Amino acid sequence: MFELDMRSRQPIYEQLVDKLKELIISEVLKPDEQLPSVRTLAGQLTINPNTIQKAYRELETQGYIYSVKGKGSFVNPTSLVKNSEKLxxxxxxxxxxxxxxxxxxxxxxxLIELIHDLESSVGGGENDD
Amino acid sequence: MFELDMRSRQPIYEQLVDKLKELIISEVLKPDEQLPSVRTLAGQLTINPNTIQKAYRELETQGYIYSVKGKGSFVNPTSLVKNSEKLxxxxxxxxxxxxxxxxxxxxxxxLIELIHDLESSVGGGENDD
DNA sequence: TCAAGTGTACTAATACTCGTAGTACACTCA
DNA sequence: TGAGTGTACTACGAGTATTAGTACACTTGA
Known part of the structure; x- marks a missing residue:
């Protein structure tokens, strides 16, 4: 799905948070889409499930995903990600x-041109209607 | 000069890097202006000179300052900060x-309005002439 | 009903990073 | 030449990250 830089100073769980967030923002991962389970992703990336869980917990804290015991973790609908503290x-x-x-x-x-370039590849906001 | 958050997860030396960079970019610290010595700033902030030195080394690596043994550390002229890797x-x-x-x-x-707001408070670039 | 899946949380161990204290060397300059 | 400057090194303690292992609560399909 993506690759981690094991030698980076940035912690593995933070790299995960960043990459998953990018996938959510660019709507590669769509609202209410299920994320891989912590054990599945741990196996795929050959890292510990607790590390995945830590990343998922951070994403949940920031409002990007929600989790249900026994069912899984899902992308939050964009209208629920509005998080003024985060903003x-x-x-x-x-x-x-x-x-x-x-x-x-x-x-x-x-920079303005950059904004216009990015505009079309972002989900959420209020231009989805 | 500024205050550090000792309880932050962000290392002290990185907070220093960020704050000094802001002062350079906003031209509170002007090109070729001397920075406080590592011992002086260490005394002022009640932290170890090696921690200051680590921040100064990072700023030098990023091209924002230059240092001369026996003389001190100085803000790089903005025309020298062009650093394509950094950019x-x-x-x-x-x-x-x-x-x-x-x-x-x-x-x-x-976002475009934000850019215009910031435009007037930034040194360097090519609008200094 | 139960097995296989899911999330969640905890302890303990190890490795790494950060900040410190201490020390010392090379340079500048008045 | 002494007081200042930057620079670099070792060693230590504290905190964080990651891991291994374990266990509990929940969901769901057979």
Whole structure:
């Protein structure tokens, strides 16, 4: 499904969180779609189920998925992912990165073009109707 | 100068890197301005000089500062910070965050407005002339 | 009803990272 | 030449990540 960088300083469970989030945002994983079980994914990636569970718990905390004991873990419908605390931290981080990009020579026009390029590959928001 | 969150999961040296970078980008710290010495800042922040040195080394690796043995550490002139490897990783991270923001309901127009708001508070780039 | 699946949580062990304390060397400059 | 500067190293303790192992609660289909 995806590959992990075992030598990265970034913890394995965080890499999982990042990759699954990308799949949800780009709607490769669709709302209410079931995720692989923690034991299945653990077997596929040759890592411990507890590590998968840790990633899934983080995604649930951030509102991206929901889990049902005995049934599995599923992608949250996008209207349920609205998470104002999360949004505040994303915006804060975005400001830093946008400033850094412009400092490094990227023109505002280029960033605006980037936004338009990404617009069509994102699910959720309010342009799904 | 700034405050650190000793209880954060983010390592102290990384918090330093982030804050100093923000000061450089917003030109609170100006090109060729000297940074506090590692011993001075260590004293001010009540942390170990090796921790400061680690942050300064990271900033130097990323191209934001330069150091001279016996003289000190200085902000790199912005024309020297152009670092295409760094830029590539910033753009990659930006794409992820922009997608996430739109997924969470932020309209492209709002992001574009954010860019315009930030434009005036960034040094470097090519609008300094 | 039960077996196979699911999520969830806990303990304990190991390895890694972070921050510290301490120390020492090379350089600059007034 | 002394006081400042950066730089680098060892060793130690604390915290985190990952693992192995185990066990419990739930779901569902045969």
């Amino acid at each position: 505040v931290s994303v915006i804060k981080e975005l400001k830093k990165l946008l400033s850094e990009a412009m400092y490094l020579g990227v023109k505002p026009e280029e | 590539v990783s910033v753009i990659k991270e930006l794409k992820k965050l922009l997608s996430e923001a739109m997924y969470l309901g932020v309209k492209p127009e709002e």
